[in-house]
Amino acid sequence: MTSPIDAARRPRRDALENRAGILAAAHVALAHDPRASVDAIARQAGLSRRALYGHFDDRDALVRELVAQGAARFNAVAASIDDADPRLALARLAASLWNEAAHVQVLAAIALDEAHLEETATALAPLRRTVVRIVRDGQDADVLRTDVAGPTLARLVEETARTVITRIDASSPAARDLAVRAVLSIAGLSWREAGTLLGEHPEILATPAMPATPATPATPSEAAGA
Amino acid sequence: MTSPIDAARRPRRDALENRAGILAAAHVALAHDPRASVDAIARQAGLSRRALYGHFDDRDALVRELVAQGAARFNAVAASIDDADPRLALARLAASLWNEAAHVQVLAAIALDEAHLEETATALAPLRRTVVRIVRDGQDADVLRTDVAGPTLARLVEETARTVITRIDASSPAARDLAVRAVLSIAGLSWREAGTLLGEHPEILATPAMPATPATPATPSEAAGA
DNA sequence: ATTAACTTGCACACCACTGTGCAAGTTATC
């Protein structure tokens, strides 16, 4: 089936692995320091700086791919929220995003530091729209605070989630708990109300249903079989 | 009285003004971009890059002075809080810090971006201790949330204040209001409780008692007399 | 076994920035 043209254009397997390795390395390096050098990233991926430029035109291209990757995950999370109760929707959204903490770190770092502001903003637009919708519904139903205008509250929720996930402990067992409670508090609930709500829906804080962390999505070993 | 030695060592008046101008320019420039170049700062102050190095040994020395300035203000604010009710203490602290918003911006920017982490941390230690104390008292008196450990809650309060002040609108009339309510919410109060509390103590959200903004604290004119 | 893909290391030009030396000009101060 594979025409000679396809065969000629298909990249070598090791090249694909290396490309994925670069992205993974960039993930780590940029989360730690959003302006890590191309050399540092390449080296962390076990490659030379020169080889990296064989995979990405540009430092910018690499960053853009990372942003796209993260945005896709976030927006998938946003789309999966379907609770009728806006309070539960918020809680579940926060919990789900916490599971993507590693990606939040990179995105947040890039968004804050670099000149990629517009880019990340558009990439995350669906997630933002979800938050806005939940907040609006919650205010209409009078279950979320109404002393703060809708758009402002949405922004506040977003910033709170980002802050807690990126700037507090990061991966302690209680961190997800904290992220969820912080968001509910900012949304207007008292801490006891939040506690009651979470007590009634223990699945929100339960260990993630998702399969651990598929950190390296493109590991060739299992595909190769034997 | 002025001994010849003093006279010889006293800097020229325009030099003092220029030094203050550099600090003001750095204030603006670094809040906008924490790694603004020395040239950009000097130019914004209406001086040449070369002249700046006549006033500060080093880019670092300039930043350090800025940090010290800000820290002094913050710690003065922290020391001025004396409410018996921890909830009021928190609210007033947030409101007072909002009045120093401009300084918060620079400090936060510097603290986040540069390698001045330890420096800013030690400079702000008194403020941090104040928050820890208020939170502890509040938890002991059962008026603040107890589902989050004290140190964590203190950190959360601090991050919330920083986030709201530096990342939301910045200077709208409702911004102080928002900062105060966000802090109370994070501390565990429901939005209605916070509203009631603030309604009972309108002075917290009233226009600041302090005289506008004494932007240039070290004007030599009044000290010189006549 | 051959071929094309991939990687490496090096050299290079380029950029933006820091910090310093120095000669020449301007300006507050006595």
Added chain:
DNA sequence: GATAACTTGCACAGTGGTGTGCAAGTTAAT
């Protein structure tokens, strides 16, 4: 009005980064 303080502009060396070209080596795929 003399003097010392201050500023300017320029040149310079140094640092750390980006992106490219090229020759030589290695390695996956056919």
